[in-house]
């Protein structure tokens with residue numbers, strides 16, 4: 001099976017949420033305390049997904065709020081260079097700053113991220129800054145879970161979803177759980193469930209679905225999908241890291257995508273590169289099996305490189321990897 005999109009739309013994908021900055025450690029296999037230099041990239045899960053999609057040839061736009069300073073300018077310029085429409089990216093006028101993410105590469109298997117996200121500009125996106133005429137031009141509205149963590153960004157995203165549903169735009173929810181921005185597990189579960197139930201496609205790791213269900217131990221994929229299929233959802237993707245990922249359809253069909261083993265440099269960036277290539281495959285009419293291969297291949301390429309955004313692969317690189325491993 002494949003997903004059907006309204007073809008009469010100017011944009012393939014419009015993402016909403018944070019566009020921020022990654023500072024990735026230049027020194028490998030070292031704790032943060034001993035890491036002295038970093039390379040700057042544009043980051044933030046939905047921004048990474050928009051960048052990855054654009055690199056694959058999709059027409060992408062972005063809705064978000066930037067700090068009104070050199071960091072905000074850097075993010076906007078970079079996204080424009082990557083041919084993303086930034087007409088609906090606004091600058092904050094109240095002094096809020098860009099989110100910063102420092103990455104620590106302790107070993108290829110043990111990476112962590114330190115996020116500086118107190119009072120960040122992206123969470124101050126306001127409902128009045130979300131434009132229905134813009135959203136209705138898209139095949140996909142890509143929503144990131146972190147944008148639901150606080151008001152006014154939460155209401156802005158909920159309004160964007162309402163506009164999407166009114167205008168035949170598919171809502172794709174990337175759970176993208178970043179615990180630092182949330183007040184409590186209960187609050188997270190409430191908003192995650194609410195938006196997942198409204199979405200056409202939900203993508204997340206097993207851990208993130210556990211957060212959505214407010215579970216203390218690992219949940220059961222079958223129970224998760226049965227619940228979502230009672231609502232609007234047409235497709236549920238559950239990722240299990242290097243053990244691969246599953247796409248579930250409402251009629252009970254389950255597709256498994258194997259991860260493509262590679263020489264891993266760092267593990268972050270896997271989820272965003274996976275989502276951009278998975279969505280590229282869906283939008284270009286490929287079936288779910290192929291979409292899973294695209295997601296896995298894209299992630300495999302990005303985990304072998306230094307950044308998340310700049311390392312996003314081309315269609316040719318993804319297809320070559322899939323061919324080599326078939």
Ligand SMILES: Nc1ncnc2c1ncn2[C@@H]1O[C@H](COP(=O)(O)OP(=O)(O)OP(=O)(O)O)[C@@H](O)[C@H]1O
Nearest residue numbers: 239241242244245259260268269270271296299300
């Ligand atoms: N070590 C790895 N080697 C190759 N592929 C990987 C590896 N880790 C993850 N992947 C691929 O990336 C996909 C997404 O990974 P994962 O489930 O870890 O997402 P995530 O937690 O959202 O990622 P992130 O760390 O970016 O937040 C997996 O389904 C798999 O195909």
Ligand SMILES: O=C(O)C[C@@H](O)[C@H](O)C(=O)CO
Nearest residue numbers: 022043044045101268269308
């Ligand atoms: O999502 C973020 O804000 C950080 C990302 O940009 C970072 O590259 C990462 O962790 C991706 O998984």
